Amino acid sequence: MVGGGIDLLIPGLFGPVPVVPGDLPRLPALERALARSDVSPSATPDPIEALLARFGIGAPAAGDLPSAPLARLGDAPDADPKGFWLHADPVHLRADRDQLLLFDSRHLAVTQAEADALVGLFNAHFADVGLRLEAPVPGRWYLQAETPPDIGTRPLHLAVGCNLDQLLPAGPDARRWAQVLNEAQMLFHGAEVNHQREAEGRPAINGVWIWGGGRLPPLPLRCDFAGVCADHPLARGLARAAGLPTHPLAHLDTLQPPANGDLLVLWDDLWGAVLDAEPGAWIEGLGRLDRALADWLAALRRGRIPRLSLDPCADQRFTLTRSGLRRFWRRAVPMASRLRAPGER
Secondary structure (H helix, E strand, O other), rough: OOOOEEEEOOOOOOOOOOOOOOOOOOOHHHHHHHHHHHHEEOOOOHHHHHHHHHOOOOOOOOOOOOHHHHHHHHHHHOOOOOOOOOEEEEEEEEEOOOOOEOOOOOHEEEHHHHHHHHHHHHHHHHHHHHHEEEEEEOEEEEEEEEOOOOOOOOOOOOOOOOOOOOOOOOOHHHHHHHHHHHHHHHHHHHHHHHHHHOOOOOOOOEEEEEEEOOOOOOOOOOOOOOEEOOHHHHHEEEEEHOOOOOHHHHHHHHHOOOOOEEEEEEHHHHHEEEEEEEEHHHHHHHHHHHHHHHHHHHHHOOOOOEEEEOOOOOOOOEEEEEEHHHHOOOOOHHHHHHHHOOOOO
């Protein structure tokens, strides 16, 4: 019995990473899949936009894509979903010469006790202005605003390791929110939690990065998928908003393709390696992906799945069918020839 296809989102597949082309291993399954696919333009090169677009959510006329309330649904499915929510992710801000750099929670090892302490400080300080912070998981925080801010923000992944001067919130309410963020930095600077972290030689949690504000769209969301396999909170939240079953990536090799629709897979470990400019981690991730693809190509060859779509969030999308897999005259090219130029995001 033929099940649905696999729609594979792979941000970071083509880098950019500071890798020496000669260090790349051969990746036979991945290189063959890319060479024999039909290629079409990708709807967007941004992973967050690409994920939301698959559930019919596009950019509003004004404001941000509402990723925060949907990601919160993935992290805290039993919490009250009402209200206007922003991501308010804990970060470490570091001055470097004449610029301010940001490091996200993946490098901070925030504990739940630390998160709860800082959230408590924040909420006590800002209660009178209608702001409430919560931390359903240690490294991902969400901010509820009684009055939705009139600002435009930049997603966290565009700020990691970058000069923040051109990435701060902009718009009519930007000055007020700059004051809120500055006050939060001063509040966290004096927190006992951060004194202890610094005494242990760990970076302080000295700020929050706000982005992706909005309200939950009308539910249930409509989409063409029958299931989602992902660890990312936004993917899990979108699945819950659409009433779809969700599976962790660790279970991917045991999943059977759903019979009544495609399986959406967000493979995001390459993305983290790109954000951190870590070529070793990126190469290891490519190896894991190549091994998984070998199984999927075998399933495609045997007719167990009708198609395999690979979207690297890099302007092009690759779709492979059983008949396309027989295009033996299309020779695989080394991954090194497909890498994005340094500086691209």
